[in-house]
Each structure stands twice: as structure tokens, then as C-alpha cells.
Amino acid sequence: MKVTVGISARHVHVTREDLEILFGKDYELTKCRNINQPGQFASNEFVTVRTEKDEIAHIRILGPVRQYTQVELSKTDCIKLGLNAPIRESGDVIGSSKVTIIGPKGMIEREAGIIATRHIHVPIEDAKKLGFEGLETVSVKIPGKKGGIMYHVSVRIAENSYYEMHIDTDDANAFQIKSGEELEIFKDIQE
Numbered sequence: 001m002k003v004t005v006g007i008s009a010r011h012v013h014v015t016r017e018d019l020e021i022l023f024g025k026d027y028e029l030t031k032c033r034n035i036n037q038p039g040q041f042a043s044n045e046f047v048t049v050r051t052e053k054d055e056i057a058h059i060r061i062l063g064p065v066r067q068y069t070q071v072e073l074s075k076t077d078c079i080k081l082g083l084n085a086p087i088r089e090s091g092d093v094i095g096s097s098k099v100t101i102i103g104p105k106g107m108i109e110r111e112a113g114i115i116a117t118r119h120i121h122v123p124i125e126d127a128k129k130l131g132f133e134g135l136e137t138v139s140v141k142i143p144g145k146k147g148g149i150m151y152h153v154s155v156r157i158a159e160n161s162y163y164e165m166h167i168d169t170d171d172a173n174a175f176q177i178k179s180g181e182e183l184e185i186f187k188d189i190q191e
């Protein structure tokens with residue numbers, strides 16, 4: 001089993017309500033470019049994420065609007081911001097790190113900061129054929145001088161998804177992985 005890897009830089013998802021607080025009433029996200037997951041896009045909208053310790057400006061919002069507001073950060077970002085963000089699946093924001101998100105028209109304070117789990121998007125119609133049926137996690141082997149094995153790569157089987165592995169910039173840099181690289185998957189041998 002092989003999978004192509006995509007590297008996710010820090011980004012934000014917002015609810016419609018929060019988008020309107022940050023950018024103004026009836027504001028709509030505008031598309032910069034499509035990303036591989038069907039219907040999702042990198043927007044032209046950016047926010048600043050601030051904590052008591054520090055801030056990171058120019059973090060892109062990924063559209064469309066969602067049912068939750070979430071800030072996906074790397075561990076390096078969390079150290080800069082003084083956060084001990086939990087490692088979570090996307091959407092699991094309750095009890096996550098509190099941050100202030102600042103847009104051109106307003107700001108919000110939310111429990112929204114997470115470090116996303118490494119994950120593989122698997123289209124439900126291909127799950128069996130690709131060998132993911134019944135698997136919650138897999139491991140992935142990375143070749144090269146900084147290579148190794150990534151454990152605990154969660155398998156996200158869903159409708160309307162594009163077969164691809166997503167990791168954050170810390171994982172990509174540590175293993176010196178480039179976007180678009182093909183990696184080999186095997187069954188998770190860790191608990």
C-alpha cells in the first residue's frame with residue numbers, strides 16, 4: 001500500500017458566525033485555490049492568532065465554513081505561542097487550547113488550538129480495495145537519511161474524500177518529506 005503525502009501548514013477553520021465576527025456581516029470566504037479534498041479550498045482570508053505569550057500573523061483560513069472553529073498548529077507554533085495544545089482529530093475542539101483569533105473586523109476567543117493527528121483520507125468507496133477496511137490507524141515508512149517510521153497515522157474513511165496522507169510541517173521537516181512524495185503504509189504495530 002502506498003499513499004501520497006500532503007503537508008498542511010498551520011491553518012484555521014471557522015464557523016459562519018465566527019467568520020462574520022472576524023470579517024463582517026454576511027462576509028463570504030473567497031477562493032484562492034482548490035485543495036485536493038473535494039469542495040475544500042484555501043481562501044484569500046487570513047487571521048492572526050494571539051495568546052498571552054505571543055502571536056502568529058497571516059494564518060490562512062481553509063474553506064468552506066465549518067460546524068466548528070479550529071486552529072491547527074504545529075508543536076513549534078505551540079511553543080512560540082506558549083500553548084500545550086492537545087493532539088486531536090479535526091473537529092474535536094472542546095477543551096483544546098484557548099486562543100484569540102483576530103480578523104480585520106473583530107476578534108474572538110475560543111478553545112480552538114489543536115495539533116492535528118497525522119491522518120490518511122480514504123474515500124469510503126475505495127476503503128476495501130485499498131486495504132483500509134476495519135483499520136483505525138496504520139504506520140508509514142519514510143525512506144532517506146532522516147527517515148523512520150510514523151506510528152499512529154489515523155485512517156479517515158469518508159464519503160467525498162481524496163486519497164491522501166496529511167502531516168504537519170513539524171513531521172514533514174523532521175523526516176524531510178516533500179509534498180507529493182509517495183510513502184509506504186503497513187499495519188500499525190504500536191498499541
Ligand SMILES: [Zn+2]
Pocket residue numbers: 119121166
Ligand atoms: Zn486532512
